[in-house]
Amino acid sequence: MQPAGVAPLKVDIAEKTFRSAEGVMIDVLRGLSFEVRQGEFACLLGPSGCGKTTTLRILMGLDRDFSGRYQLPEGSSKRIAAVFQEPVLLPWRTVEQNVRLALSPRFRGKDLDSLFEILGLSAMRSFYPSELSLGLARRAALARAFATEPSVLFLDEPFASLDERTADRLRRLLISVWAARPTTVLMVTHNLREALLLADRIIVLTPSPAQVLGVFDLRLSREFRDTQALDDLILDFHKRFPIPV
Numbered sequence: 101m102q103p104a105g106v107a108p109l110k111v112d113i114a115e116k117t118f119r120s121a122e123g124v125m126i127d128v129l130r131g132l133s134f135e136v137r138q139g140e141f142a143c144l145l146g147p148s149g150c151g152k153t154t155t156l157r158i159l160m161g162l163d164r165d166f167s168g169r170y171q172l173p174e175g176s177s178k179r180i181a182a183v184f185q186e187p188v189l190l191p192w193r194t195v196e197q198n199v200r201l202a203l204s205p206r207f208r209g210k211d212l213d214s215l216f217e218i219l220g221l222s223a224m225r226s227f228y229p230s231e232l233s234l235g236l237a238r239r240a241a242l243a244r245a246f247a248t249e250p251s252v253l254f255l256d257e258p259f260a261s262l263d264e265r266t267a268d269r270l271r272r273l274l275i276s277v278w279a280a281r282p283t284t285v286l287m288v289t290h291n292l293r294e295a296l297l298l299a300d301r302i303i304v305l306t307p308s309p310a311q312v313l314g315v316f317d318l319r320l321s322r323e324f325r326d327t328q329a330l331d332d333l334i335l336d337f338h339k340r341f342p343i344p345v
């Protein structure tokens with residue numbers, strides 16, 4: 101049972117359809133129901149095109165054309181933050197200005213030293229986005245999201261198209277910053293190893309129209325999720341879910 105005053109992210113999407121260019125209705129989500137406990141890090145894992153981004157867009161309030169309902173976690177703030185594949189930084193603002201612009205005016209002057217420090221951005225605060233590698237731009241996008249102290253953070257494949265070494269460093273930085281500034285996280289990925297490294301639980305989706313195939317709980321503490329442990333977890337996962345991910 102949830103302690104009083106602690107509300108999970110609750111998702112209950114009965115149906116979401118799109119109309120194709122030819123006028124054909126495409127069933128994307130049907131009977132998609134799951135919960136993410138407050139403060140938990142959950143991954144939505146499913147095949148390409150199954151409706152993961154569509155689900156996040158609904159939860160972010162960007163798409164209201166669906167039937168069903170959802171409830172965001174109740175935190176001290178009602179703020180939502182999101183990080184997408186593209187970092188979307190304003191090119192004419194520095195890293196620091198991009199981060200501060202996400203804050204409401206009365207918090208714009210707040211101390212962000214530890215946030216920049218933890219993400220390894222202290223020396224790049226005055227850089228412009230054009231001076232950043234893709235990996236650094238992703239870190240700036242994470243800094244902007246965490247600066248707002250959101251009650252829920254949506255991540256849509258934030259480490260896609262990075263080389264594996266950079267992506268791995270960023271995954272570890274994400275865990276460090278999230279441990280320092282805990283919030284409820286829902287992250288979309290189709291990378292099983294990434295989900296097993298980061299998540300408390302993995303919500304596995306069927307092909308479109310997506311619904312929940314099952315939930316894989318990770319009880320092993322993150323500090324013990326080394327290469328061998330991840331290989332074992334992949335085997336366990338495939339025993340439970342014999343699907344091509």
Ligand SMILES: Nc1ncnc2c1ncn2[C@@H]1O[C@H](COP(=O)(O)OP(=O)(O)OP(=O)(O)O)[C@@H](O)[C@H]1O
Nearest residue numbers: 118119120128147148149150151152153154155290
């Ligand atoms: N605006 C739209 N109009 C029509 N169809 C759309 C629209 N947006 C998404 N779709 C379709 O809905 C389905 C789900 O798309 P979505 O982007 O949510 O999948 P996904 O699971 O995030 O995919 P991927 O892992 O490849 O990013 C796809 O078939 C896609 O073509």
